Amino acid sequence: MKSSRVVDPSGAVFGLLLPVLAALFGVVLTKVWEPRLPAEIATHWTTTSPDGFATPMSSAWTFALVTVLFGGGCAAIAALAQAMLMMRRTMLVVGLSVAGLILTVQVVLLYVQLDVTDASNTELPFWSLGLGVVIGAVVGLLGAALLRDYRPRVSATSPPDPRLPRADDPATVADTVGFGTVGSLVLLLLLGVAPAVAVCLLVDGWWPLAVFVPVGLLIVSLLRFRVIVDRSGIRVVNMGMTALQYDVDEIEGARVDVIKPFDDFGGWGLKVKGRRNYGVVTRTGPAVIVTTACGDRLTVTSARAEDMAGALNTFADRRLRHP
The missing domain is CATH 1.20.5 (Single alpha-helices involved in coiled-coils or other helix-helix interfaces)
Incomplete structure (x- = not known):
């Protein structure tokens, strides 16, 4: 079955709507507080005193623009339903961390200058930087957990090649790869x-x-992944969430080969080489290479690659005998 969905609803809410709302909130709050603010507010501090000033509303629109461009620009990728799930989750957390940082600093910046006549005597509480990152990251992780994988799913029509490895008594195979x-x-x-x-x-x-x-x-x-092979298929878990998953009825076959991360994938970690060719490559050595009916290929380096390949092929055989 192929998914035609272009936009992930959760990604649109957290990646598009939230950064825009954060930007607008800063503008509205500035407008409400403007009568209590100096004609020019401090907008930038050295370690001891302000060294940059602007009118409240010009500052507000600058904050809004930066929030949308940098926070929203990163987080917006989460709305793309067909993009790699892990990339969408990572960019959402990064983007909302930036948006949270900017909005928190803006709110605190305005608050410390309420009813102040001379903004040059104010100080910015630098704890707002840390608080903003934490708030944004927590919201980003919440949104990341709600994202879904809308990649195409196609069922295999034939069993794996008989020359591929099999397991006599297939069981769940799990391995932590990376750090x-x-x-x-x-x-x-x-x-x-x-x-x-x-x-x-x-x-x-x-x-x-x-x-x-x-x-x-x-x-x-x-840089740390949990790979699990069982009768349902293969899945890669990252940040406590499933980053990649292929059901057993999608798998055409699994083989074992020796992989060198930098030679074969140009790097270390979760990599993409060409179209629909994914790798969780964290070491030089044996890797299970899984091909699927939708055209995807997943390579996972693991000391248990032979066990993973044998279990997947045997589970795929049983799938066709007992649909």
């Missing part, structure tokens, strides 16, 4: 915690933790 638990913690420490602590000491505040740690978590999550 393990220890490696993930070390990477998070290097990319998130250590830089955050350094900046915290520099600025004498906690807010860098709320910026660097979520970014570090996002990077680590993109």
Whole structure:
């Protein structure tokens, strides 16, 4: 069955509507508070004092434009129903984190200048940076969990080639590929915690933790996958959500080959090489290569590639005998 859906409803709400609403909220709030604001408000701070000023409404429209262009520009990809699900989820989290950061800073910026006559004496609470990232990321993750995969699904009409591996007693095969638990913690420490602590000491505040740690978590999550093969098919789980999934009735066959991530896919992680050729390639070595009736091909490097291929082919055989 082929899906003709072009727009993911959840993606449209979270990726298109929310950034626009965030931008408009900032404009409306500025208009409501304008009588209580100075003729020119501070819009940019150094570490000690304001060094940029603008009228309230010109600042509001600038914030709105930046929110839509950067936050909405990233998040809008989530609305494209036929795009890769994991890419849509990642870009939604990134885009709404940016939108949350901008809107929170704008609201706090306005609030600290209410009923102030001289904006040059105001200070921006830098904790608003961290709070904005956290709020945006949480909303982004909520929206990401609601996205659905609308890729074409076509049932295979013949069993896998008899020369492909089979399992005598097929069972669920699961493997964590990419960074393990220890490696993930070390990477998070290097990319998130250590830089955050350094900046915290520099600025004498906690807010860098709320910026660097979520970014570090996002990077680590993109380098760690759980691959599960069972009688329903094969699925790749990332960030606690299914990033790729092929049902057993779609699978034409699964074979094993040796893959070199940079030579064969030009990189490491979840990769796309050409049209509809996906790879979860995190090591040099054996990989299960799954072909499907819709024309997709999925390559997963794993020490258990032989077990995965044998189980998938056997489950596919049984599917045709017992539809």
